[in-house]
Amino acid sequence: MRDTHGSTSANLCNTFGPFRRAALIESGFHSELESKKTSSDYDPHEHRNASHPTTNAETLIHMLKCSLGTGIFAMPQAFKAAGLVNGFIFTILISVLCTYGIHIMVQAQYVLCKKLRVPLLTYPESMKAALLTGPKAFHKYANFLSYVVNVFLIFYQLGFCCVYIIFVAVNVKELVDEYLSKPMALELYTTTLLPFFTLILLVPNLKWLAPFSLISNLLTFGSLGIIFYYLLSDLPSIEDRNLVGTLYNFPLFFGTVWFSFKTVGVVIALENNMKTPKSFGGCFGVFNIAVFLIVLLYVAIGFFGYWRYGEETRSSITLNLGNKDLLAKLVQALNSIAIFISYGLQGFVPVDIIWNTYLLKRLSNVKHPWMYEYILRIMLVIVTVLVAVFIPLLELFISFFGSFCLSALGIVFPAIMDICIKWPNELGFQNWILIKDIFLIGFGMLGLMSGSYSALAEIIRKLSIGDYS
Template identity: 25%
Template sequence: MIHMHSPSLFLSFLVSDFDNKMDHDPKSNTTPLLSSKRATKLQTLGNIIVTVVGTGVLGLPFAFRIAGWVAGSIGVAIVGISTYYCMLLLVWCRDKLALEEPLVESRSYGDLGYRCFGALGRFVTELLLVVAQCAGSVAYLIFIGQNLDSVFQRNGPPITSYIFMLVPVEIGLSWIGSLSALAPFSIFADVCNVLAMGIVMKEDVRQTLDDGFPFSERTAITSNIGGLPFTAGMAVFCFEGFGMTLALENSMQDKSKFPKLLAQTFSGITLVYILFGLCGYIAFGEETRDIVTLNLPRTWSSLAVQVGLCLGLMFTFPIMLHPINEIIEGKLKSIRRNNNSDSTGLGKITIYISRAIVVIVLAVVASFVPEFGVYASLVGSTLCAMLSFVLPATFHLKLFGSSLRIWQKVLDYIVLITGLFFAVYGTYNSFVGV
């Protein structure tokens, strides 16, 4: 994810349950790289922003171009409200289990899946989380490839070449054992990202004024019905980090304030998303690219920001890989333990090979992705929709059952059915085009 936040807030995120990001089994013998501590209200605010805001924000102007600025604005608002509601569902489910079994803490998304549907529930939940994390890592590579291609234009190699040029570097960085060693590079990426947002907004305003504020020339609601689910998929992709909901709530000092804080934060993020998408589309119209930074003029400042973003993401890519490697290596340890009870650890060579394979596989996947916008919509329509809507509604119905009021059941079923339909139809539209 490309996170829109201040550098200091990134550090607060690193010390609050980062290693729970993939909701791994608490019985795992994996040792966390960083300690955790209770977060203040301000730190939790920063952690929510860090977790939720991602690469999708730079694709929102393109989504508004596909759906129209009115439909896009309404769509982002609906997705934001729905995501907030489903986050609360997870918290309510975990609170119910805590009351029933006060001596057993159920802190992860995967644990909740296990409590609801046993081993299969944990497997499905954690599988979706791992694949979603892989999808986010692939988004990094696509973003870097497309931006470098824009910077060098015809003087450079094709996009896939840029992606594979990164492989040796990313393999080496993935071998670094401490996440804290990578923190300075993430801070650098954050600074570049803030600058990119500022430059994009500045260019939006300049372009809009030069064109005479062309609202009437921009589509309000698309006539292509297939554009709506495509845009919804992009919007869902923007609200990533759903799997961190329980870790965020659990890390807060005063958990009773979490719902209100979450509502306030989501209101602000949703408003910023709408304004960013709206301004970008109004400024560039039908010329809006799937990554809006590609619309920037070729000035030294815009090119520097694009290169800076690519460098920052290159060095923070291993942070995205860490939860994936953690789970894979945990599984390898389990296999080794079952086959040889006298040796439960993994050798350095095995770890190096495993992490190198992960990088290579993700690079190969990224090389086959046609463009960022289509990919982001596909991920949002499938993985993010299942994690953000289908599973929380299912868990809530399963745990609370007959104790729910009629309107609560109806609302949960609406979320569940809509999420499933959206996953199927949105996926179809991503493949056939809009």
């Protein structure tokens, strides 16, 4: 009976996608979870059937690409807010927290897939399943929190898309204005980019995006090499730089660093689409290798960027290089192309959520449903471009979306899931796992509220006086 049930679940999941998984979650808990039966004979990884599976190398490329974006170029601005010492220490601590949160989220998803005997669950489905297997007081919030996770995922991925558009527009403006008799408004550059961002978001799946991500990574690493050349040339005395920033600016630092570690939105999608998902976790798995390389680059760019430019550090380090030297122009051009390509990867997540979770089931009887998917993709590009036109505040956008969304998705929600799947008998000695997760929830909520408030207050202040610098 167990084998039959597992095989059926896998087939239904692969055939009907999120609609049948939702039904399995609702119906499966009474038979699988509440009865406390084990599923040691079922391995979700062996029952996955991704239509376009990615290799370990392709997954690593995607991981690097979705992290080496606008966030890394904002790290000197983050170190400016925190100071050199605080920036160095807390960037590493935040990266450890982010990595740990993602690990417990992926592990929770795996445990829940085993219990439900399904090949995969999305992040919102995992949250719902976790709450239904946790304390009874949590059960009534299962549906609500699954929607909340979806909202956060959509909101923060679209926020990243807005940031990417602003980044490309600002850098293109720096490049092109020099050759114009009269500089063009940033809004005009932004709207001109609309058809190009539309084209990249029309690429339909992660497999087809992998070559673009590889090109983007090569461009990014090439530009980083040039940036380090500028940063390490003519370094001033380090005594002229703040070692510890002010408490007022620390929430902005927190949000910027969280934004930089933005893999949480795509990590489950990447792991679910792997040809060998067992290679994702582990000490030397794809995820940890990617994080090690990412943190090394973040700390180096942030530390030396602020050391080199001090109080003149701008929202993106590419803007500090100027637009006179050929190498500086090359950096701005390479990064504009790289971030433009990354828009396709970041936009994949909200499209996938909105289409597969909310729209596809309503259009199942339509003759050509794929046409509506492409209409959705075009509409999302238009929305993100309009937001970028009206609120072109790059560094504050970065801090706001990092604080508001990543604190919840990267710390709070994984900690809640961890409590639920280990309730009540696997919470460790003296319930230390429960205490640890409650601490993580509190820390995440503090970062969410303080960072979001600081960034939003500064956005409102700048908009009120018309300061878009």
